[in-house]
Amino acid sequence: xxxxxxxxxxxxxxxxxxxxxxxxxxxxxxxxxxxxxxxxxxxxxxxxxxxxxxxxxxxxxxxxxxxxxxxxxxxxxxxxxxxxxxxxxxxxxxxxxxxxxxxxxxxxxxxxxxxxxxxxxxxxxxxxxxxxxxxxxxxxxxxxxxxxxxxxxxxxxxxxxxxxxxxxxxxxxxxxxxxxxxxxxxxxxxxxxxxxxxxxxxxxxxxxx
Numbered sequence: 001x002x003x004x005x006x007x008x009x010x011x012x013x014x015x016x017x018x019x020x021x022x023x024x025x026x027x028x029x030x031x032x033x034x035x036x037x038x039x040x041x042x043x044x045x046x047x048x049x050x051x052x053x054x055x056x057x058x059x060x061x062x063x064x065x066x067x068x069x070x071x072x073x074x075x076x077x078x079x080x081x082x083x084x085x086x087x088x089x090x091x092x093x094x095x096x097x098x099x100x101x102x103x104x105x106x107x108x109x110x111x112x113x114x115x116x117x118x119x120x121x122x123x124x125x126x127x128x129x130x131x132x133x134x135x136x137x138x139x140x141x142x143x144x145x146x147x148x149x150x151x152x153x154x155x156x157x158x159x160x161x162x163x164x165x166x167x168x169x170x171x172x173x174x175x176x177x178x179x180x181x182x183x184x185x186x187x188x189x190x191x192x193x194x195x196x197x198x199x200x201x202x203x204x205x206x207x208x209x
Contacts, residue, residue, distance in 0.1 A: 039059065039158070039160075039161040039165070040057055040058065040059045040161050040162045040164075040165035040166070041057070041058060041059075041165055041171055042055060042056070042057045042058075042165050042166060042168060042169075042170045042171065043055070043056055043058070043170055043171055044056075044170040052077055052078050052079060052080075053077070053078040054075060054076070054077050054078075055075075055076045055078075055170060056073045056074065056075050056076075056086075057073065057074045057076075057162065057165050057166040058071060058072065058073035058074070059071070059072055059073070059157045059158075059162075061155055061157065064190045064194065065190055065191045065194055066190070066191065068090070068119070068120070069090070069155060070087070070088060070089045070090070070143065070155035071086075071087065071088040071120075072085070072086075072087050072141060072143060072155075072157050073085070073086045073087075074127060074132070074135075074166065082126055082127075083126070083127040083132060084124055084125070084126060084127060085101065085111070085124065085125050085126075085127040085131075086122065086123070086124050087099055087101070087111065087122070087123045087124070087143050088119075088120040088121070088122050088123075089120060089121055089123075089143070089145055089153075089155065090120055090121070091116055091118070091119075091120060091121055092147065092148055093113075093121055093145045093146060093147060093148070093153065094145075094146040094147065094148060094150065095113045095116075095121070097145070097146040098110055098111055098112045098113060098123065098145075099111045099112075099113070099123045099143055099144065099145050100143070100144040100145075101125070101131075101141070101142070101143050101144075102141070102142045102143075102144070103131065103134045103135060103138040103140070103141050103142075103159070104134075104138045104139055104140060106134055106138075108144070109125065109131065110125075111123045111124065111125035112125075135159055135162050135163075136159075136162060136163040136166070137163075138159045139158070139159055139160070140156055140157070140158060140159060141156070141157045141159055141162075142154050142155065142156050142157070143155050143157075
């Protein structure tokens with residue numbers, strides 16, 4: 001288990017670094033020009049020394065203007081039956097209550113925080129075969145945590161595209177780059193639209209004074 005966790009941590013950092021080829025790259029948002037940039041993607045990375053391949057099927061939630069909300073990823077190592085679920089949520093959460101993972105109306109599962117970095121707090125848990133199967137059949141996966149004011153905070157991930165992404169081929173490097181460009185372009189367009197809407201609202205407010 002220690003070997004699995006160590007290799008997963010090392011390879012996961014490599015995979016995430018490779019995915020983030022441009023600012024604003026969403027590791028779990030969908031591909032290129034003719035597909036929506038919102039959904040699950042699969043990225044794989046080989047460890048030549050260990051002769052193993054780590055694949056992550058991930059979904060990253062962002063606000064309309066591109067700000068990070070949360071990430072859920074499933075890590076699978078070739079030759080290993082076990083899977084790890086890794087969740088990343090914003091900083092500022094109460095750590096002691098931990099995180100709850102729920103698929104549709106199924107019984108929630110609990111996970112503890114592993115550590116926090118400047119960009120977010122990370123939690124991991126072993127993903128059972130039953131939960132993994134439920135993800136492939138389910139509609140929504142929710143991760144719940146607790147804010148500093150002891151308020152419940154929930155992040156919801158649609159599961160409609162999870163099975164196809166997980167069982168399909170991983171993205172190639174050129175696809176990752178194309179996806180990054182598409183996401184950056186989409187975020188910029190959304191920010192421009194929000195700014196225009198704000199200006200229009202301010203203009204209308206001034207006219208009614």
